[in-house]
Amino acid sequence: MSKKNKGFVQQITDMDGDFAQWYTDVVKQADLIDYGPVRGTMIMKPYGYALWEHIRDVLDNRIKQTGHSNVQFPLFIPESLLQKEKDHIEGFAPEVAWVTHGGSEELHERLVVRPTSEVLFCDYYARNIHSYRDLPMLYNQWANVVRWEKTTRPFLRSLEFQWQEGHTAHATHEEAEIETRQMLDVYTEIVENQLAIPVIRGTKTENEKFAGAVYTLTIESLMHDGKALQSGTSHHLGTGFAESFNITYLDEKGTQNHVHQTSWGITTRLIGALIMVHGDQSGLVLPPKVAPTQAILIPIAQHKDGVLDKARAILHQLTPHIRIQLDDSDKTPGWKFNEHEMKGVPIRIELGPKDIEKNQAVLVRRDTREKIIVSLEALPTALTQLLETIQSDLYQTAKEKQLAKTTSVSSFVEFAASLTSNPGFIRAMWCGETACEKAIKEQTGATARCIPFEQASLSEHCVYCGKEAQKEVYWAKAY
Amino acid sequence: MSKKNKGFVQQITDMDGDFAQWYTDVVKQADLIDYGPVRGTMIMKPYGYALWEHIRDVLDNRIKQTGHSNVQFPLFIPESLLQKEKDHIEGFAPEVAWVTHGGSEELHERLVVRPTSEVLFCDYYARNIHSYRDLPMLYNQWANVVRWEKTTRPFLRSLEFQWQEGHTAHATHEEAEIETRQMLDVYTEIVENQLAIPVIRGTKTENEKFAGAVYTLTIESLMHDGKALQSGTSHHLGTGFAESFNITYLDEKGTQNHVHQTSWGITTRLIGALIMVHGDQSGLVLPPKVAPTQAILIPIAQHKDGVLDKARAILHQLTPHIRIQLDDSDKTPGWKFNEHEMKGVPIRIELGPKDIEKNQAVLVRRDTREKIIVSLEALPTALTQLLETIQSDLYQTAKEKQLAKTTSVSSFVEFAASLTSNPGFIRAMWCGETACEKAIKEQTGATARCIPFEQASLSEHCVYCGKEAQKEVYWAKAY
Ligand SMILES: [Zn+2]
Numbered sequence A, B: 001m002s003k004k005n006k007g008f009v010q011q012i013t014d015m016d017g018d019f020a021q022w023y024t025d026v027v028k029q030a031d032l033i034d035y036g037p038v039r040g041t042m043i044m045k046p047y048g049y050a051l052w053e054h055i056r057d058v059l060d061n062r063i064k065q066t067g068h069s070n071v072q073f074p075l076f077i078p079e080s081l082l083q084k085e086k087d088h089i090e091g092f093a094p095e096v097a098w099v100t101h102g103g104s105e106e107l108h109e110r111l112v113v114r115p116t117s118e119v120l121f122c123d124y125y126a127r128n129i130h131s132y133r134d135l136p137m138l139y140n141q142w143a144n145v146v147r148w149e150k151t152t153r154p155f156l157r158s159l160e161f162q163w164q165e166g167h168t169a170h171a172t173h174e175e176a177e178i179e180t181r182q183m184l185d186v187y188t189e190i191v192e193n194q195l196a197i198p199v200i201r202g203t204k205t206e207n208e209k210f211a212g213a214v215y216t217l218t219i220e221s222l223m224h225d226g227k228a229l230q231s232g233t234s235h236h237l238g239t240g241f242a243e244s245f246n247i248t249y250l251d252e253k254g255t256q257n258h259v260h261q262t263s264w265g266i267t268t269r270l271i272g273a274l275i276m277v278h279g280d281q282s283g284l285v286l287p288p289k290v291a292p293t294q295a296i297l298i299p300i301a302q303h304k305d306g307v308l309d310k311a312r313a314i315l316h317q318l319t320p321h322i323r324i325q326l327d328d329s330d331k332t333p334g335w336k337f338n339e340h341e342m343k344g345v346p347i348r349i350e351l352g353p354k355d356i357e358k359n360q361a362v363l364v365r366r367d368t369r370e371k372i373i374v375s376l377e378a379l380p381t382a383l384t385q386l387l388e389t390i391q392s393d394l395y396q397t398a399k400e401k402q403l404a405k406t407t408s409v410s411s412f413v414e415f416a417a418s419l420t421s422n423p424g425f426i427r428a429m430w431c432g433e434t435a436c437e438k439a440i441k442e443q444t445g446a447t448a449r450c451i452p453f454e455q456a457s458l459s460e461h462c463v464y465c466g467k468e469a470q471k472e473v474y475w476a477k478a479y
C-alpha cells in the first residue's frame, strides 16, 4: 500500500459480527463525518453533506409544492416560553442545553438552545393570527437543533443535528388532520422513492407520541441488523398548544376559536438509515437518486497513450446526463475500486486500452457487482437506464429483507423467541393498554413502533395480556 | 380601509426625516421579519427568507463553481479551543453566548455558541491535513452564528444571524492570497450584479481587520443616508492560526510547513443593504434578480366578465419566463398597488376590461413609476427585457448616488464639514498611523472603511496629522 493512501480504505469490521462497529467504520471510512470537539457532535464532511443536500433539495421542493413557505426562527428560547406547554416541557427539559451568560453578564432568564421549535412558532402565531383569512399558516424551516443526549452515535443520535421542521396552523381539526397525513405521504415518497427505503406507515401509541401532540404519525424502516429506525414523524397537535399560547382566530361568523396545529420533521438520521439499510461488507451502497456521484469513471493503464484523453472525452460526453466523476489520480485501479465501493458510488465505469480498441466500456454495479459491457455510443442511455434499475432494485431488495425480517406472532413466547431467532419487526395484536406496552418493552426491549394504517387481524387476543385485541402493532427494538 | 386589511400598508416614516425609523417600518411593513422572544433576535418571515434564498442560491453556486465543498461544523466550541488563538479570543470573548448546563448538569467546561468557526476548522485541519496532497482544503458552510450585541437592528446587527463562512487551507502564502482575492471578487460580482449595489473594494486598516488575520479585504457599500455598510469580507489568515493549532503538512521535499489559511463570509446584512440602498418612500425596491416575485399581475375591475379568466391565462403564459404572481384577492386595486410597492415587486402588470379589449396590458416600473403599454403577445419579451433594464438602472442609479455622496478632501476641516454637508464616503490621504485613524474616529465618528485597491494621490499629506501620506483611504460613518 503506497504511503499517500495511508488511512483510507482500511479493512472494516464484519457487519454481521459487530454491526455497531461496522457502522462506525463505514461512517468514517466513507468520509461522511468527523467528530467535533464537543462530545456527541459531528462534522459533516463534503461527501456526507452532499448526501444531505440531495435529500434536502428534493424534500424542500416538495414542501414548497405543497404550499409551504420557508422561514427562519431563532435558536434561543426563553425558559418561560418553553414552560408554557406542560407536556412539552416535561418531554424536553431533561435534554436541553442552557445558555446562562451573554458576554460577561449573567442573564436574567436562562435560554434554551432549541431542541425543537413548537413554542417559538406558537408565540409567533399568537401574535400574528387574527382572522380565518390568516389561515392556514404553512411554515417550514431547515435548522440545527440541540438535544443533550447521554449516548450518541453519528447521524443516529447526536447532541446537535440538522433537520427540517414544519409548523402549521389551521382553522379546523380536519384540515390539520389532512395536513398531518399529507406530510407523512411526502416523507413516504421521499424515503421510498429517493432513498429506496421501504417503510411501515402508521400511528404512534399514546406512550410513544410526541410530547404535546394529540397523535403522531410515523414512518418506520428496518435496518440490516433487524432494528427499526423512526424515519419521519408528523404530529397533529390539536388545540393544546393553541390553548396554552392563546392562539385564536375570528371565524366567518364572528366567533373566536383556537387554531389546530401540526408539526412534522425529518433529520440527518435518514443518512444513518441509508447506511444501515443498503450498506454491505464493502461499505456504503447509495441509491442513485441521492448519490453525490452516480458513476465513477476509472481509467485502466491510464499511463498508456490515449487512455486518459478518451476518459476525459467520455466524462465530457456524460456530464450533462448523470453526476459523474473521473478518478485520474495516481492510485492503482484496485485501490480506486475499493475507495469508490466504500463510498457507495452506484456504478463504476472501467475503461482500458482494450476497451478503447473495442469501442466499449465496462460498467460494474455497486449493489450486485454485475459487469455489463456497453459500446461507447450507447453509454448515456445505458447508464441512465442502469441507474433507474439500481434504484428500483435497491428498493426491492430492501423490501424483501424487511419482509423476511418481519414475523407475525400470536403469543408472547413466540414474540420473545422471534427477537432472537429473526430480529426485526414483530407484528402482534395489542389490547390498547399502556401497561401491556410497557411490560413488553421492559421484558424484551422491543417498543411499539406503530399501529399500522393497514390493519390485519392476526388474533383476537392481546399478545401480552390475552385480553381482547384492539389493534395490530408493529414492534421492534429500535435506534 | 376595509377591516381585513387592518395592519398592512400603513403610512411609513419619512425616510429623509428619520431614516432609522423608516428602515424599521419598511422591514415590518414589507413583511420581511418579526421579532423573536429573545431581545435582538429576529424571525425571517416567508418574504424575507425567500429573498435570502435567492441570494444564497446564486452565491452557493459560485462557491461550488470555484471548487469549494459545503460542510457542516458544530454549533458549540469548547472554551479552551476558542482560547488557542490569542487575538481571536480577545476579539470575540466579550460578545459570545455561553452554554453552562446540559440537561440538569453543570458542564465541566463552558461552551461558546459559535460567533464564527475559525477555531473549529483549525482543530479539524490539524487532525486531517498531513501532506501537500491534502491541500488545498476548500470548505464552506451555511450556518447561524451568535454574537451578544448590546444594540441590535434587524438584519444589520442581531444576536443571531445567518451567514456563509468559507474556510480554506493552502500550501503557500501566495495561494492563500489568490483565494482571498478570488472570494472578494465573487462577493463583488454577487453584490454588484445580483443586488445591484455598487461597492468600493479594498483592504481594511490594521485597526479594522479581522481578529487574527494578516489582512482583511472588504467590499463597502453606501446607504441612502450616507452611512457605509461592510458588505462582505475575505481574510488572509496567514500562518497565525496554523501555528496556534499546529496545522502542518509535509511538502514534496519532506519538510514540515504550516498551512496558510483564509476565511470569508457574507451575511443576512446584505438584505439590510438592499433595503437601504434601493428603498424609497413607498417601501422596498428589489432588484429583479433577487426579487422573490418579479412581476405582480393585478386585475382591474376583476368582477367583470372575462377579466380574471384572461388574467389567469396570462399568468399561465408568463410563469415559465419570470417569477410572477396574480393578486386576485378581494382587496381594491389601489390597495394592491400599495402593498406590492411596499414589497418592492419590480413590475406591476395592470389588466382591466379596456386593456383586454385593446389586447394590451399596462406595465408599471416600481423604481421609476414609468408606465408602459404592451400588447399581450409581446408580454414575455417585454417583461424579460424590462427586468434587465430595471436591474441595470438600479445599479446605475445607486452608483450615481454613491458618487454624489463621495467627497474628496485634503484637510481635516473639509473632512469634518463634509460629514454634515454631504454625508457619505470621504476620500482622504492617510499617513498609515493607527493613532491618526483613531483620532479621526474619535473626533468625527467616521472610520476607515478601506484602503481602496485603486489608489489615487489626492494630496501629499495625511488629512489629519499632515505628515507624509502613504495611502488613500475611504472613510465614512458606518453601520
Ligand atoms: Zn394487553
Ligand SMILES: [Zn+2]
Residues within 6 Å of the ligand: B430, B431, B432, B433, B436, B462, B463, B464, B465, B466, B467
Ligand atoms: Zn496621520
